[in-house]
Amino acid sequence: MKLNHYLHSQLAITFFPIFLGLYFITSIVFLVRIASLTSVITMDFIELFTLYSYVIPQIIFYTMPISFFISLVITLAKLSSEYELTVITSFGLNPVKILKIFLPITFILSALLIVISVGLIPKTKFLTNQFLTIKKKEANFNIKASEFGQKFGDWLIYISDKNDKVYQDLKLFKTENKKDQFIVSKTAVLDNDKGNLSFRLIDGKAFIFDDEEFNQIDYESMYINDSIADGKMENFENSYLFWKNKIETRTDLDDLTFFVLTSLFPLISIFLIITFGYFNPRYEKNRAVFYSLIAVVSYYVLIKIIGDRILLHAIYIIPIIWISGTYFLYSKTIQKEY
Template identity: 80%
Template sequence: MKLKQYLHSQLAITFFPIFLGLFFITSVIFLVKIAALTSIITLDFFELFTLFSYVIPQIIFFTMPISFFLSLVITLAKLAGEYELTVITSFGLNPIKILKIFVPVTLLLSVMLLVISVGLIPKTKFLTKQFLDKKKTEANFNIKASEFGQKFGDWLIYISEKNDKVYDEVKLFKTEDKKDQFIVSQTAVLDNDKGSLSFKLNDGKAFVIDEKEFNQIDFKSMYINDSIADSKTDIFTNSYEYWKKNIQQNTNIDDLTFFMLTSLFPIISLFLVITFGYFNPRYEKNRAVFYSLISVVLYYVLIKLIGDKILLHALYAIPIFWLAGTYLLYFKTVRKEY
């Protein structure tokens, strides 16, 4: 019992710094993507935090399996480097018995990852899409005064001043079918009708230029429309119905296999943990981290290349292949010595 507690404590000491470091780095990447939305729609701090909370399951899913696997290997390698594994082995605990100590927590982690990936991530992605669609139907676009490169639909737009939804000295430009269209207007008012944005341009001129003609139109008022609401309304009841529908329609099957196989990675890689973690510090160098990183890359390449081709068949083919291969590696190396 004390040995089990000791090994678990050593795992915790190694795991949390690695996981928190990867979690922070991945969070920054997702935050940058979320912040990029402010160039399209207006978001306050609370709304940014809401969007970030929706991607937390994805961050955990991408960081947890790698962090846990590396932590297990590093924990055993550290104990081996300090000759503690040698002492533990001398008391009759061979690598398999030590491995059994980590099986329950590893199995629990894989189950949790399955719940997060197959259960929570589809729901949070739906909530994110729903949230953004709602923002698009409520808010006006974040068009800033005296700034180039902004777009309204297919039009490039430039404004001199902005007062709420009223814009002064508006200039619009678009190239379509080898025709250049240019519009200038004294004022414009932005109207949002359930996601259908429209500019009402007042007192302006429109120019249409092609290779042969130059046309000018003077107007008192003109409307330019841009539908930003998603016309396709998705319905999400629960994750089971979501995946059942996708399997029936043969869509997003590669996502399902990727989620499930990534979730199973910690539990089906335990033979690699003792293979890389066990070494004799007197005769061998500690290459546990190097070998572990190669294994992680190899596994992810495997599930992407093969999983995307054989789809649902990968759910049994890849785990069987991976378990057989890792056990053979363990049998040829560590089992002979211990």
């Protein structure tokens, strides 16, 4: 039990600096992308923070597997360079038993990554697209005071003054079915309900007339609805139905494959961790980080080459290939020595 605690504490000491460093760098990349949107739409600090919160699952997903894998390798390599693994092995703990100590936390991590990637990321991407669509629709609607020829959907619109989303002395006019419609309002408030814009007119009159009749309506409150943009947002109920629909329509299957295989990377690379982490500092140099980076790049290249071609079949084929190959490497190196 004390050994387990010691090994886990050594992993934590290595993991958190690496993870937080990668998280910070990746966050900057996403923040730059978010900031670039301000050239198209206007956002306050709260809206910027909301948009950033939607990309946190993606940042964790992209940084966590690599951070954990490299941290485990560095932890074992550090123990090897300080002869601690040699002492631990002399007490009867061979590499497989060391492997079993880290296996539960590795399994939990991979399961958590699957939940984040398959469960949370589709939802947060939908929320991001919904947020941007709403803001773009609102940005497209830019009525200026005391200017003629402006439109709100089918309505010609004129205002004398505005303060944020509150408009003063609003006038609307349109012709429909050979009838002219003219509306005046002392005050109007622009509402944005998930991209559907509407005017709430307060205290005014509406006139409907043609060649034969003239009608006048006095009102205290009236709504004029219109959707400025034509874009339609895809509905999102839950992640299960989302991926079920993708599988049935055979769209974005490469994303599903990438999410699952990336989540499984720490778990199916467990033999590589032992292979790279174990070495005799008297006869060998510490090349753990170099080998780890090669392994990470090789795995992602494998996903790209095979995963994009065989799609869902890659979810079981690539792990089998990877585990078989890494175990073969382990058996030819560390297993013989220890």
